[in-house]
Amino acid sequence: MKAYVFPGQGAQFTGMGKDLYESSSKAKILFDSADQILGFNITKIMFEGSADELKETKVTQPAVFIHSVVSALVNDDFKPEMVAGHSLGEFSALVANGTLTFEDGLKLVSQRAQAMQKACELNPSTMAAILGLEDDKVEEICASIEDVVVAANYNCPGQLVISGSNAGIELACEKMKEAGAKRALPLPVGGAFHSPLMEPAREQLAAAIEATVFSQPICPVYQNVDAKAHSSVDEIKANLIAQLTAPVRWTQSVEQMVADGATAFVECGPGKVLQGLVKKIHREAEVSGI
Structure with missing residues (x-):
């Protein structure tokens, strides 16, 4: 079985999507409609903008989304049996x-994106990558700190991102190194994503999700919150809302997809980050990109 996976924030690059726009009339229609939907020329920023322009909150998340979705939808071989996104x-x-x-x-x-930006402004906070430490040890250290510090992204074995207050993350990084982490690296992000500090954003996004029509999917989505396959619209909505304050269980999602029969993983969108993570989680998996 073939699993299609979709990257998250950080995969953006200058020129992203330009080749798709120029080579596919279907892609051109989708890119042009994105400009209309957002009310500004995001395609121009994607194709010609600087790295700093692409990092702007209102640009980054939509840009990665547009590139990822268009690359999948214009591909004639795209027939998903299971999907997941980081x-x-x-x-x-x-x-x-x-x-x-x-x-x-x-x-x-x-x-x-806008709700997360507001939450970041309310609670100055950050994230850090912890390399070379067992997940349970990272969780134990996070729990020992009084400030908000939680495991946020289970990316692959030996690579876990933590999220929390500035002071909490600083202390956690010191403790992780003392416990034997190869690296404890603060990340250049705007705030503590996938932590309780995103609660204001979760509330705002929940209202938007509840007001949006969700249809019955053609194949299951393995969701970040519990790493399980979902086809129920009600479950998908609830998990999507919970995702902002809960950890991304990527390692567990890939393991579950493999257990359910996935042998090949195709990354749709900018970059190759997920291909690398899948290989670290399951060496036998066949990985490729669109």
Whole structure:
């Protein structure tokens, strides 16, 4: 079985999607409609913008979403049997499997980005990558700190991202190194994504999700919150809302997809980050990109 996976924030690059736009009339229609939906020329920023322009909150998440969804939808071989997305990528996966329309998915992603930005401004916070430490040890250290510090992204064995207050993350990094972590590296992000500090964003996004039409998917989506396959619209919505304050269980999602029969993983969108993570989680998996 073939699993299609969709990347999250951080995969963006200058020129992203330009080749698709120029080579496919279907892609051109989707890119042009994205400009109309968002009310600004995001395609120009994607094709010609600087790295700093692509990092702007209102740009980054929609840009990765647009590139990912378009690359899947214009591919003649795209016949998904299972899909999953890393954080933001879950929205791309839900358009790819027919749960959301392109327009509704893009609107939700744009609202999500703005809600997360507001939450970051309310609670200055950050994230850090912890390399070379067992997951349970990372969780134990996070729990020992009084400030908000939680495991946020289970990316692959030996690579876990933590999220929390600035002071909490600083202390956690010291403790992780003392416990034997190879690296404890603060990340250049705007805030503590996938932590309780995103609660204001979760509330705002919940209202937008509840007001959006979700359709029956053509194949299951393996969701970040519990790493399980979902086809129920009600479950998908609830998990999508919970995702902002809960960890991304990527390692567990890939393991579950393999257990359910996935032998090949195809990454749709910019970059090759997920291909690398899948290989670290399951060496025998065949990986490729669109």
